[in-house]
Amino acid sequence: MLKKIMMGSAALSLALLAGCGDKPPVKEEMVITKVDASTVERNPTKNAYFGDLHVHTKNSFDAFIVGTRTNADDAYRFAQGQAIDNGAGKSISLSGPPLDFYGVTDHGEYMGVIAAMRDKKNPISKSATAKSIFGLTAGGFQQRREAFIKIGTTIVTGEEIDDIYDRDFIDSAWAENVAAAEKNNQPGKFTTFAAYEFTAMEIIGEIVDNVGALNLHRNVVFRDEAPKRLFSTLDSTNPEDLWTWMNSERAAGRDVLAIPHNSNGSNGQMFDIAMTDGRNFTRDYAVNRIKNEPIIEISQVKGTSETHPLLSPRDEWADHELYDVLIGSPVKSEIKTGSFARQSLGRGLDIEEKLGANPYEFGFIGSTDDHVSASSVSEKDFFGKFSSDLDLKIRKSVPPDGKKTWDASADDEDLVTATSQYAAAGLAGVWAEANTREDIFDAMAAKESFATSGPRIRVRFFAGDYETDMLSAGDMVEQAYARGVPMGGRVEADEGSPDFIVWAMRDANSVPLQRAQIVKVTSSGEMVYDVACADGSPPDTATHRCADNGASVDLSTCDTSGDGAVELKTVWQDPDWQSGQAASYYVRVLENPKCRWSTWDAVRNGTPPSPKMHATLQDRAWSSPIWVK
Numbered sequence: 153m154l155k156k157i158m159m160g161s162a163a164l165s166l167a168l169l170a171g172c173g174d175k176p177p178v179k180e181e182m183v184i185t186k187v188d189a190s191t192v193e194r195n196p197t198k199n200a201y202f203g204d205l206h207v208h209t210k211n212s213f214d215a216f217i218v219g220t221r222t223n224a225d226d227a228y229r230f231a232q233g234q235a236i237d238n239g240a241g242k243s244i245s246l247s248g249p250p251l252d253f254y255g256v257t258d259h260g261e262y263m264g265v266i267a268a269m270r271d272k273k274n275p276i277s278k279s280a281t282a283k284s285i286f287g288l289t290a291g292g293f294q295q296r297r298e299a300f301i302k303i304g305t306t307i308v309t310g311e312e313i314d315d316i317y318d319r320d321f322i323d324s325a326w327a328e329n330v331a332a333a334e335k336n337n338q339p340g341k342f343t344t345f346a347a348y349e350f351t352a353m354e355i356i357g358e359i360v361d362n363v364g365a366l367n368l369h370r371n372v373v374f375r376d377e378a379p380k381r382l383f384s385t386l387d388s389t390n391p392e393d394l395w396t397w398m399n400s401e402r403a404a405g406r407d408v409l410a411i412p413h414n415s416n417g418s419n420g421q422m423f424d425i426a427m428t429d430g431r432n433f434t435r436d437y438a439v440n441r442i443k444n445e446p447i448i449e450i451s452q453v454k455g456t457s458e459t460h461p462l463l464s465p466r467d468e469w470a471d472h473e474l475y476d477v478l479i480g481s482p483v484k485s486e487i488k489t490g491s492f493a494r495q496s497l498g499r500g501l502d503i504e505e506k507l508g509a510n511p512y513e514f515g516f517i518g519s520t521d522d523h524v525s526a527s528s529v530s531e532k533d534f535f536g537k538f539s540s541d542l543d544l545k546i547r548k549s550v551p552p553d554g555k556k557t558w559d560a561s562a563d564d565e566d567l568v569t570a571t572s573q574y575a576a577a578g579l580a581g582v583w584a585e586a587n588t589r590e591d592i593f594d595a596m597a598a599k600e601s602f603a604t605s606g607p608r609i610r611v612r613f614f615a616g617d618y619e620t621d622m623l624s625a626g627d628m629v630e631q632a633y634a635r636g637v638p639m640g641g642r643v644e645a646d647e648g649s650p651d652f653i654v655w656a657m658r659d660a661n662s663v664p665l666q667r668a669q670i671v672k673v674t675s676s677g678e679m680v681y682d683v684a685c686a687d688g689s690p691p692d693t694a695t696h697r698c699a700d701n702g703a704s705v706d707l708s709t710c711d712t713s714g715d716g717a718v719e720l721k722t723v724w725q726d727p728d729w730q731s732g733q734a735a736s737y738y739v740r741v742l743e744n745p746k747c748r749w750s751t752w753d754a755v756r757n758g759t760p761p762s763p764k765m766h767a768t769l770q771d772r773a774w775s776s777p778i779w780v781k
Contacts, residue, residue, distance in 0.1 A: 184335065184336060184338060186338065187338060187339045187340050187341070188339070189339035189340070189586075189588045189589075189590065191340075192339050192340035192586045192587070192588055193340065193586065194585045194586045195585055195586070196585060196630075197629040197630060197633070198583040198584055198585055198595075198600075198629075199583070199584065199585075199586075199587075200581055200582070200583060200610040201252035201253060201343075201581065201582050201583075201584055201587055201592060202251055202252050202253075202579050202580065202581050202604075202608050203231075203251050203252050203253030203254055203255070203343070203579065203580050203582075203592070204231070204251060204253075204254055204255070204519050204520050204527040204579060204580060205253075205254075205255040205257065205345065205347060205371060205373060205411065205449075205517065205519050205580055206255070206257050206349075206371055206411075206413065206449060206452060206519035206520055206521045206522075207227050207254065207255065207256050207257060207519075207520065207521075207522055207525060207526070207527065208220070208256075208257065208258055208259070208349075208521070208522065208523040208524075208525070209222055209223050209224055209226070209227055209256055209258055209329075209525045210222060210223055210267050210525075211223070211224075211258040211263050211264040211267065211325050211328070211329065212258040212259045212263070212349075212523060213259055213261065213262050213265075213266050213303065213304070213307070214259070214304075214523060215239075215258075215523040215524070215525075215538075216266045216267050217266060217300060218239065218523070218538045218539055218540060219239035219240055219538075219539040219540070220238075220239040220523060220524050220525065220538075220539060221237070221239060222236050222237060222239070222524070222525040222526075223328070223332070223525070224256040224258075224328070224329045224332035224333065224525075225332045225335070225336065226525050227254065227256050227332075227525035227526065228254055228256075228332065228333075228336035228342075228344060230244075230245070230246060230525060230526045230527070231246065231250065231251045231254040231342070231527070232250045232251075232342055233245070233246055233249070233250045236524075236525060236526060238524045238526070238535060238539045238542065239524055239538075239539030240539040240540065240542065242535070242539075242542055244524065244526050244528075244535045246526070246527065247529060247530035247532075247533050247661075248529075248530075248608065248659075248661050250342065251342075251527070251579075252342065252343065252587050252592075253342070253343035253344070253345070253580075253587070253592050254342075254343075254344055254345075255333075255344065255345035255346075255347040255371070255373055256329055256332070256333070256347065256525075257347045257348055257349045257371045257372075257373075258325075258329060258348055258349065259307070259348070259349045259351050259384075260322075260326075260348045260349060260350055260351070260372075260382045260383070260384030260385075260386075261306075261307045261351055261384045261385055261386050262303065262307070262316065262317070262322065262386075263322050263325040263326055263329075263348070263382075263384075264321065264322065264324070264325025264326075264328070265316050265317075265318065265321065265322065265325070266303070268321060268325075269281070269282035269285060269286055269316065270282070270286045274321075275318075276316055276318055276321060279315040279316050280315055281299060281302075281303070281313055281315050281316045282316065284299045285299045285300065303316070306386070307351050307353075307385055307386070308353045308355060308365055308385075308389070309355075309389070310385050310386055310387075310388065310389040312386045317386065319381070322382075323380060323381055326348065326380075326381070326382050327380065329346065329348070330346045330378045332344075333345060333346045333347075333378075334346075337589065339586075339587070339588045339589075340586060340587055340588065341587065342587070343587055343588060343589050343592055344589075345373050345374060345375075345589065345593070346373075346374045346378035347371055347372060347373040347374065348371070348372055348382050348384075349369060349370070349371050349372070350369065350370045350371075350372055350383070350384060350385060350391070350394055350410065351369055351384070351385055352368040352369060352370065352385050352389050352390075352391055352394075353365040353366060353367060353368060353369075353385075353389075354366040354368055354418075354421050356419075356483075364478045364481045364483035365478065365479075365481070366417065366418045366419050366421045366478065367413075367414045367415070367417040367418050367422070367478070367479050368391060368412075368418060368421060368422060369412070369413055369414060370391065370394065370410040370411060370412050370413070370445070371410065371411045371413065371449070371519075372394070372398070372408060372409075372410050372411075373408065373409055373410075373411065373593070373596075374401075374406060374407070374408050375406070375407035375408065375589060375590065375593040375594075376406075376407070376589050376590065376593075377405070377406050378406065379401060379404075379406060383397040383398075390428050391410075391428065392427070392428050392437075392440075394410065394444075395410070395440055395441065395443075395444040395445075398410065398444050399440075399443075399444070407593070407597075408444075409444065409445065409446060409447070409593075409596065409597060410444050410445050411445070411447055411448060411449050411517065411519075412445060412448045412449065413448070413449035413452060413457075413519070413521065414449075414452065414454050414455070414457065414475075414479060414521075415448065415457045415490070415491050415492065415493070415496075416454075416455050416456070416457040416460075416474075416475055416485065416491050416492065417454065417455075417475065417477075417478050417479045417485050417491075418485075418490065418491050419478075419485055419486040419488055419491065420486065420488030420489060420490035420491050421490060421491075422490055422491060422496075423489075423490040423491070423493075423496035423499060423500075423512055424490045425490070425499065425503070433503055433507060433511065434507070435507045435508055435509050437511065438503060438504075438507055438509035438510060438511035439509045439511075441511040442509070442510065442511050442512070442513050442514065445514065446514060446515060446596065446597055446598075446599055447514055447515040447516065447517050447596050447599060447601055447776070448493060448514045448515075448516060448517075449516075449517055449518060449519050449578075449603075450493050450516045450517070450518060450578075450603045450774055451473070451518040451575070451577045451578030451603050451604070451605045451774075452518060452519055452520055452521045452575070452577055452578055453520050453521050453522060453528070453536075453537045453574050453575055453576075453577060454475045454479060454521060454537075454570075454573075454574065454575070455473050455474055455475025455476075455573065455575055456472050456473045456474065456475075456575070456577070456578075456605065457491070457492055457493055458470075458472070458492060458493050458494055458740075458774065459492045459493070459494040459495065460474065460487050460491075460492055462487045463487060463489065463492060463494070463495055464494065464678060464680075466680070467678075467680050469680075469740075469742060469770065469772075471766075472605065472769060472770070472772065473573075473575035473577060473605065473769065474573070475570065475573045475574075475575075476570075476573070477570050477573075493514075493516065494671065494673055494678060495673075495678075496512045497512060497514075497673040497736045497738075497777060498673045498674060498675050498676070498677070498678065498736075499512060499675075500512025500513055500514075500736075501673070501674060501675040501734045501735070501736065501779075502675035504734070505675065505734065510779075513736075513779060514599070514776075515596070515599030515600075515601050515639065515640050515776030515777070516601065516602060516603040516738070516774050516775070516776050516777075517580035517581070517582075517596065517601050517602070517603050518577060518578025518579050518580055518581075518603035518604050518605065518774075519578060519579070519580055520537075520577065520578065520579075521537065522536075522537055523537055523538050523539075524536075524537075524538065524539055527579070528576060529576055529577065529578070529579060529606040529607075530576055530606065530749075531576045531606070531746060531747060531748055531749045531752060531769075531771075532710075532747075532749070532752050534574075534576040534749035534752070536571065536574060537571075537574055541571055541574065544753060544757070546571050547571055547572060547750065547753060548571065548572045548762065548764075549572065549749070549750035549751075549753035549754060549757075549761075549762055549765070550753055550754055550757040550759050550762075551759055555759075556758070556759050557759070557760065558759075558760060558762065558763055572750065572762070572764070572765055575605065575606075576605075576606050576749050577604075577605045577606050578603055578604055578605045578606055579603070579604045579606065579607075579608065580596075580601065580603065581601060581602040581603065581604060581608075581610070581611075581773070582595035582596060582600060582601045582602075583595060583600045583601075583602075583612070583638065583639075584600075598640050599639065599640025599641075599776045599777075600638050600639055600640045600776065601639075601640070601776050602639065602773055602774060602775045602776060603773065603774045604771070604772070604773040604774075605771045605772050605773075606771055607658075607659035607661070607662035607743065607771050607773075608659040608661070608662075609656060609657070609658060609659050609662075609665070609741055609743070609771075609772070609773035610656065610657040610773075611654075611655070611656045611657075611668075611739055611741050611773045611774075611775050612629070612632075612638070612639075612653070612654075612655040612656075612775075613638065613639040613652070613653070613654060613655075613738070613739045613775040613776075613778060614632040614633075614636045614637065614638050614639075614652065614653040614778075615636050615637055615641070615643045615650045615651070615652050615653075615737070615778045615780065616632070616635045616636015616637060616643060616650060616651060617635050617636065617650070617651060618631070618632065618635060618636065618651035618653055618723050619651075619723070620723045622653070622723065623653075623721050623722070623723060628653075632653050636650070636651075636653075637778060638778075639738070639739075639775045639776040639777065639778055640776045640777075640778070641778055641779075642778070642779045642780070642781065643778065643779075643780050643781075644780075644781055645731075645780050645781070646731055646732075647731060648725070648729060648731075649725040649726040649729035650725075650726075650780060651723050651724070651725060652670060652683075652723065652724045652725070652726075652737065652778075653721075653722075653723055654668050654670065654683055654684060654720070654721065654722050654723075654724060654739050655719070655720070655721045656668050656684075656719060656720045656721075656739070656741040656773065657718070657719045658716075658717065658718050658719065658743070662743060662746075662771065663703075663712050663716060663743050663744045663745075663746050663771075664686065664703075664715070664716020664717055664718065664743065664744050665686060665716055665717045665718070665719070665720055665741060665742070665743055665744070666686050666698075666701055666703060666716055666717075666742045666743060666744045666770065667682050667684065667685055667686060667698045667720070667741075667742050668682070668683055668684040668720040668722070668739060668740075668741045668742075669681060669682050669683060669739065669740045669741070669742070670683050670724060670737055670738070670739055670740075671737065671738050671739075671740055672726065672728075672735055672736075672737050673735060673736045673737075673738075673777075674733055674734065674735045674736075675734070679696075679728065680696070680740075681696040681724075681727075682696055682697050682698045683722050683724045684720035684721065684722040685698035685699065685701070685720075686698070686701045686715055686716050686717040686720070686744075687699070687701060687715060687717075688717075693727075696727075701714055701715050701716065701744070702714045702715065703715065703716060703744035703745055704745065705745050705746060705747055705767075705768045707747070707751060707755075707760075707761060707767055707768075708755065709755060710746070710747035710751060710752055710755050712744060712745070712746050714744055716743075716744045720741065734779070734780070734781050735779075735780050736777040736778065736779045736780070737777060737778050737780065738774060738775050738776065738777040738778070739773075739774065739775035740772055740773070740774050740775075741772055741773045741774075742770045742771075742772050743770050743771045743772065744770070745768045745769070745770050746768060746769065746770075746771070747767070747768055748761075748765065748766055748767060748768060748769045750762055750765045750766075750767075751765075751767045751768065
């Protein structure tokens with residue numbers, strides 16, 4: 153229902169707002185050495201860089217109200233390996249080595265305003281809205297709750313609240329985030345981007361019906377220079393108006409792209425077959441959309457948007473980290489083609505056949521959408537999305553009330569927060585010549601990008617004219633570029649299938665790789681092929697599946713066993729090639745099974761895993777597609 157939609161997980165902490173402390177975490181001083189980007193060492197065959205382009209700080213409406221007090225500087229410290237406070241007095245730090253790039257994406261709507269409402273030194277704190285929540289005469293929990301609902305509702309409707317919608321102050325909060333990105337950017341070592349979230353949502357029915365809202369969010373990322381004023385849903389809730397603004401920014405010399413996320417909560421609206429006003433697509437619309445949105449976020453804390461078992465019944469791995477409610481709502485989402493990346497790739501091919509342009513020729517990245525200034529990507533050390541998510545009662549990963557076994561009458565999952573459905577995910581990967589803003593942004597714009605569900609799995613994907621003996625050549629990558637295209641590219645083919653090179657490398661801090669697959673999508677269907685197996689044997693020619701490698705997990709300890717690969721590498725041709733048929737192909741790499749975060753909780757608690765959650769999972773990586781015509 154709408155009142156719950158706008159509050160989401162934040163509703164859990166509203167009762168504590170009046171007493172939330174603002175004591176900042178202890179900070180280590182970080183010495184930042186500025187380097188001229190032109191002097192950075194470059195690799196013509198490109199390196200894999202990992203980052204997160206979806207992180208919220210105290211400047212986001214829904215982060216501050218649940219206790220987050222860290223800012224963009226803190227977020228960048230976290231990404232470089234320092235510990236920060238999660239907003240509930242707990243120290244959190246990054247799992248694994250420092251990230252290569254990071255982007256703080258606070259909600260553009262009311263950016264910084266909620267924090268200012270509680271700051272007695274700020275004029276916004278004197279507003280009627282602020283006093284109704286934080287003032288001495290505030291009328292208790294219910295009044296505070298209604299005031300926050302009102303604020304959240306305007307983000308959906310685009311009708312701002314006059315007494316707190318201070319554009320000059322919002323500009324200053326945006327400038328603060330941009331300045332932090334400038335301060336922390338270190339070409340060749342650590343890249344930061346000025347970015348924010350455009351929080352568009354589509355109402356189901358009328359507001360008074362309290363039915364729900366659909367997710368149409370985008371993260372907006374600038375290549376380098378950022379404007380002084382951002383464009384939010386309080387300017388327009390229509391994504392097409394966002395693209396018009398982005399085009400004007402690009403014309404002014406500020407390159408920018410938008411990244412849709414959580415299409416899994418859009419009831420098919422994110423990748424629809426109609427424009428915002430309901431009219432059929434035009435070619436201009438298709439061209440404009442893919443120019444502004446060349447990549448999408450396929451994996452994050454609120455689930456994976458690759459596909460769904462109901463849409464891909466022959467894909468045995470289609471049920472990875474599904475989030476089945478509308479965001480912040482108890483309403484179950486509808487499983488539709490336009491909600492998931494795989495089926496939307498096929499839809500795009502059909503649109504291209506009719507219009508000569510493909511609005512859904514997108515690449516993939518992952519990110520987290522964490523609201524504590526930090527990326528929570530480890531199953532073993534998962535600290536959740538909000539500051540409250542370390543509470544085992546909220547996680548629902550252990551039996552309630554100190555019990556040692558699961559009772560069938562245990563409390564049902566809270567579908568408003570759906571914390572138990574949160575995933576330790578994901579990360580964005582790119583192949584770029586150097587770790588600079590220009591190189592990483594350009595890699596994303598060219599779709600030479602990939603996604604992971606948390607581990608730092610590296611995956612390369614090429615299509616062209618290749619031979620198997622190239623795989624052992626010292627200049628394999630040079631040949632792959634010279635004789636074909638990388639992920640994100642297009643190839644022309646007629647008489648026979650192109651040759652595809654697949655190369656995946658494990659994360660040394662995670663479990664070994666089990667298999668590499670190619671997913672083929674056409675306008676009429678899909679097929680999943682295993683193409684490289686952990687033991688080096690070829691997949692079965694009839695089933696296109698690797699033999700079971702015997703990998704397993706001990707659920708009492710989370711110890712893993714079984715064979716696996718450090719790398720998987722092959723040259724593959726499509727055995728079902730049809731001349732003249734347009735198709736897109738992407739790689740999916742699967743690790744061996746391991747414990748999900750909820751099972752780690754149970755092991756540490758000395759109790760069985762929750763029967764309502766997957767006990768294990770197979771983390772994975774996805775390449776951006778290659779299109780063949």
